[in-house]
Amino acid sequence: MKISAFLSAALVLATTAHGPAHAASHTAAVPAAAASPIQPPADERAAFTWGARGTQNYECKANDKGGFAWAFVAPQADLFSPQGAKMGTHGAGPFWLALDGSKVNGSVKARADAPTGTAIPWLLLGAQSTGGVGVLTAVTHIQRINTVGGTAPADGCASAADVGKQVRQPYTADYVYFVKP
Secondary structure: OOHHHHHHHHHHHHHHOOOOOOOOOOOOOOOOHHHHOOOOOOOOOOEEEEEEEEEEEEEEEEEEOOOOEEEEEEEEEEEEOOOOOOOOOOOOOEEEEOOOOOOOEEEEEEEEOOOOOOOOOOEEEEEEEOOOOOOOOEEEEEEEEEEEEEEOOOOOOOHHHHHOOEEEEEEEEEEEEEEEO
């Protein structure tokens, strides 16, 4: 049995037992239906999963079509182990910073719509650079899965008077960190 098939089966069981809204409640993997676009290279393995609780931040801006729309600015979240211990932070860049000082910057490599349609997309991010020595030093890819919330508001950005308005949309997610063995 391939590791990805095993991890996919583990998520199906974990999601059935805990529900998808319990970020950091289990070691997560991507369900088979969403696996293809956001799977890391086959020679990498999932090392650990941290849940995130925070906000996805948006600003109202004029768009190139003469209208107005919410534009993504940055995430801002705390990261937690499956046992609930704070492990680090996640922010603009994007970056993930562990309490031990190790840091990973990422860039989006692939995305898949969240299964609910009311949450931010699931992502595969490549490690762009690392800093510090610690738990994140060897990370090569990160998956964002099991997202809840975080989407831009449906209203509140409709006129020039709204330009510059900022909102913070609560979200949770699981971040699965991959390394080369």
